[in-house]
Amino acid sequence: MTISSEQGSHTAETVAQEVQQFLEQRTKQTWDPDTDLFSTGAVSSMFAMELVVHLESSFDVVISGPDLALDNFRTVNAMTAMVLRLRGVKP
Amino acid sequence: MTDAATDHAELVSGLIGDRADAWDLAGELPRDLLVKLGASGVLCAQVGPEHGGTGLDSRAGGELTARVGARCSSLRSVMTSQGMAAWTVRRLGGTEQWDTFLPRLTSGDLAAVGFSEPGAGSDLSAMETEIADDGAEVVVTGRKVWITAAHYADLLLVFGKYRGGATAVVVPARTPGVRITRVENPLGCRAAGHANITLDAVRVPAGHVLGGTGLPLPLATTAALTYGRMSVAWGCVGILRACLDAAATHTASREQSGRALAEHQLVARHLAELYVAERHATRACEHASASWDTGSPDMAVDAVHAKYVASREAAQGAARAVQLLASAGASDGHVVARAYRDAKLMEVIEGTSEICQLVLAQHMRKKVRP
Numbered sequence: 001m002t003i004s005s006e007q008g009s010h011t012a013e014t015v016a017q018e019v020q021q022f023l024e025q026r027t028k029q030t031w032d033p034d035t036d037l038f039s040t041g042a043v044s045s046m047f048a049m050e051l052v053v054h055l056e057s058s059f060d061v062v063i064s065g066p067d068l069a070l071d072n073f074r075t076v077n078a079m080t081a082m083v084l085r086l087r088g089v090k091p
Numbered sequence: 092m093t094d095a096a097t098d099h100a101e102l103v104s105g106l107i108g109d110r111a112d113a114w115d116l117a118g119e120l121p122r123d124l125l126v127k128l129g130a131s132g133v134l135c136a137q138v139g140p141e142h143g144g145t146g147l148d149s150r151a152g153g154e155l156t157a158r159v160g161a162r163c164s165s166l167r168s169v170m171t172s173q174g175m176a177a178w179t180v181r182r183l184g185g186t187e188q189w190d191t192f193l194p195r196l197t198s199g200d201l202a203a204v205g206f207s208e209p210g211a212g213s214d215l216s217a218m219e220t221e222i223a224d225d226g227a228e229v230v231v232t233g234r235k236v237w238i239t240a241a242h243y244a245d246l247l248l249v250f251g252k253y254r255g256g257a258t259a260v261v262v263p264a265r266t267p268g269v270r271i272t273r274v275e276n277p278l279g280c281r282a283a284g285h286a287n288i289t290l291d292a293v294r295v296p297a298g299h300v301l302g303g304t305g306l307p308l309p310l311a312t313t314a315a316l317t318y319g320r321m322s323v324a325w326g327c328v329g330i331l332r333a334c335l336d337a338a339a340t341h342t343a344s345r346e347q348s349g350r351a352l353a354e355h356q357l358v359a360r361h362l363a364e365l366y367v368a369e370r371h372a373t374r375a376c377e378h379a380s381a382s383w384d385t386g387s388p389d390m391a392v393d394a395v396h397a398k399y400v401a402s403r404e405a406a407q408g409a410a411r412a413v414q415l416l417a418s419a420g421a422s423d424g425h426v427v428a429r430a431y432r433d434a435k436l437m438e439v440i441e442g443t444s445e446i447c448q449l450v451l452a453q454h455m456r457k458k459v460r461p
Contacts, residue, residue, distance in 0.1 A: 022388075026388075044309075045307070046391055046392055046395075048309070048310045048313075049310060049313045049317070050392070052310075053387065054386075054388035057385070057388075064181065064185065064302075065183060065184055065185035065186075065301065065302035065303070065304075066185065066302045066303060068183065068302065068307075068311070069304060069305075069307075070256075070306075070307040070310065
């Protein structure tokens with residue numbers, strides 16, 4: 001399940017890199033860290049769900065309740081910030 | 092199956108006995124049976140032990156669902172509702188809400204989840220139910236239709252619009268302003284307690300709003316429905332196993348034109364196709380459960396695929412079984428007659444076959460985007 005290194009070793013850089021790789025693989029295009037994924041129409045509700053599950057299993061976090069807000073998935077930077085917060089990493 | 096799943100399956104099989112036919116004819120499941128199953132954690136067996144459940148994984152929970160589905164699709168539908176309610180709390184709720192509501196769902200309280208409305212079926216974005224802040228409470232107003240198990244429910248998980256987004260709110264069924272009216276004479280799963288719900292300015296504590304904020308409606312509903320789709324899909328595997336069993340038994344024992352039915356080639360083909368249908372549905376469900384259990388990002392799409400395949404196979408397979416049993420199975424209450432009616436509804440519920448096709452097509456289209 002965990003595709004990258006052991007617990008506690010993630011930084012903003014490694015998280016962002018992993019998220020970008022996943023997005024590129026799934027959407028066949030590259031994404032700048034602050035491009036709004038949802039405003040482009042390239043992603044569906046099903047894709048939002050894919051992102052949730054992928055982030056959970058890749059970074060060993062649980063994304064539930066208010067964390068499911070779309071703003072947390074809108075950009076690579078937003079997802080990175082959320083993952084680091086849920087992992088308890090100080091920015 | 093795991094030990095816990097086997098124990099659950101034996102408990103349920105023992106409690107069902109040979110009564111599923113009578114429940115179908117009466118259109119009612121015994122309430123004490125549902126409460127007993129709820130209190131033993133069987134109805135939402137994937138809830139973890141920390142909340143009073145048995146923590147089955149999706150695969151073991153699925154096999155249990157198929158076992159129940161083979162005996163009684165009405166009871167299996169109640170399981171689907173209870174499990175989906177628990178999963179909705181888990182997915183959309185915060186940790187305090189897990190601790191408040193999940194133990195209730197494993198100790199005998201029954202739950203139903205309300206999505207559909209008079210003007211919002213396949214298009215849930217047309218949902219009109221409102222959850223409005225009012226101090227320490229929220230006010231819920233709207234109408235829900237065809238809500239499985241609502242007739243039995245102590246807790247209603249009602250999806251509605253909230254703070255510019257959407258979420259579900261937990262409404263105790265006996266709250267003033269809640270009216271629950273049974274759907275009369277449903278085509279299938281006749282004892283599953285389908286009901287329409289009217290919520291007339293119903294007030295509940297603000298802490299009952301899952302997540303406490305507005306979420307994107309498609310994400311909130313997809314998260315909840317993904318569990319329901321897995322459960323319906325495994326339930327359809329159960330329908331197919333029951334049909335296969337009934338058809339194999341009947342065609343081996345009944346003779347026409349001096350030999351067993353199964354020795355007639357056109358009958359044999361039906362049997363072969365029923366077997367293929369059961370295997371096909373089972374493999375689709377196993378694949379989706381593996382995605383669920385490993386946290387694959389394809390989990391939601393795989394659940395749609397499994398539900399689509401299993402409900403289609405079940406509807407076709409049940410029709411074959413009725414064809415094979417003919418007059419022996421053509422009375423209401425009979426296992427294949429129930430399967431025939433129940434399976435057809437499974438092509439409609441939790442996303443129609445057509446909605447499933449659109450989701451799957453969208454999934455493919457995205458993959459070849461340049």
